[in-house]
Amino acid sequence: MAKIYHDQDADLRVLRDKTIAIIGYGNQGHAQGANLKESGLDVIAADIPGTPAWKRAEQDQVKVMSVAEASKEADYIQILLPDELQSRIYREQIAPHLEEGKILGFSHGFNIRYFQIMPPQNVDVVMIAPKGPGDLVRRTFQDGIGVPCLVAIEQDFSGYALKYALSYAKGIGGTRAGVIETTFAEETETDLFGEQVDLCGGVTELIKAAFETMVEAGYQPEIAYFEACHELKLIVDLIYEGGFMRMWNAVSNTAEYGGMTRGSRIINEQSREEMWQILEDIQTGEFAREWILEGQAGLPVKKSLEQIESEHPIEKVGEHLRSMMPWLSRKK
Secondary structure, three states: OOOEEOHHHOOHHHHOOOEEEEEOOOHHHHHHHHHHHHOOOEEEEEOOOOOHHHHHHHHOOOEEEOHHHHHHHOOEEEEOOOHHHHHHHHHHHHHHHOOOOOEEEEOOOHHHHOOOOOOOOOOEEEEEEEOOOHHHHHHHHHOOOOOOEEEEEEEOOOOOHHHHHHHHHHHOOHHHHOEEEOOHHHHHHHHHHHHHHHHOHHHHHHHHHHHHHHHHOOOOHHHHHHHHHHOHHHHHHHHHHHHHHHHHHHOOHHHHHHHHHHHHHHOOHHHHHHHHHHHHHHHHOHHHHHHHHHHHOOOHHHHHHHHHHHOOHHHHHHHHHHOOOHHHHOOO
């Protein structure tokens, strides 16, 4: 069983005399920064002047400056930039100010796991990764709850790296829910695998395939959209709330029997073999190499695929049907 830390395992006082820099005041940055500030810690932020992120930091009354200035002033540097930007900004603006004894923090391990950022040996390298988007991290903190987090220690130069990381986790509300111990490699590899096979890649391809099959069979696109896409949220919400059995108990007996007897014909041995191949690409660094080169080339594949996806018939049908549901527009 994984080691799980709670409020009693963390002490905010170990960071009381340290300045924490949030590098990138975006989705996660604003949530973590505001939570830390309300926990009584000394927080500064770094972003691009004039951007919504910069203005948000000002609204949160968090002192905001350039990355270089924040890195120089801070004792704890938390990098919350997009993966593809981190290594360049680290080399140019953070590394020159990474003095002995400082703490370098992350919320995703990609750049450490794949050697894009190689910190000096005389600093602590830690990760606190909330398992939820920034808005949820902020909202649950304000509600007195908190989002579960992962904690990993890559380098423990000071001998106090875990204490610093858990203090940070407590500052953003994570120890209220529980902080699970992991490694940079495990967090990175499982995160990428989940995104590609299930959460983002697998589910969108499954939706499109089901929609296309029904439309090609002569069913109306609007009806196909409801069955292949719209109702998926209802099912996922049930699983999210209480696991598979919560869902099976909530759907009809017909749906339960059909799903249990036919689902394995879709996710079959061929599917599982491909999952193992995708996992191997992640573990060996093949996917990382591909993604790093894609970023260096200006994201031509990503942009092209986005264009193709935006033109898929399910997007057009979905846009029309969602206009019939005014409650959805309020969530944008």
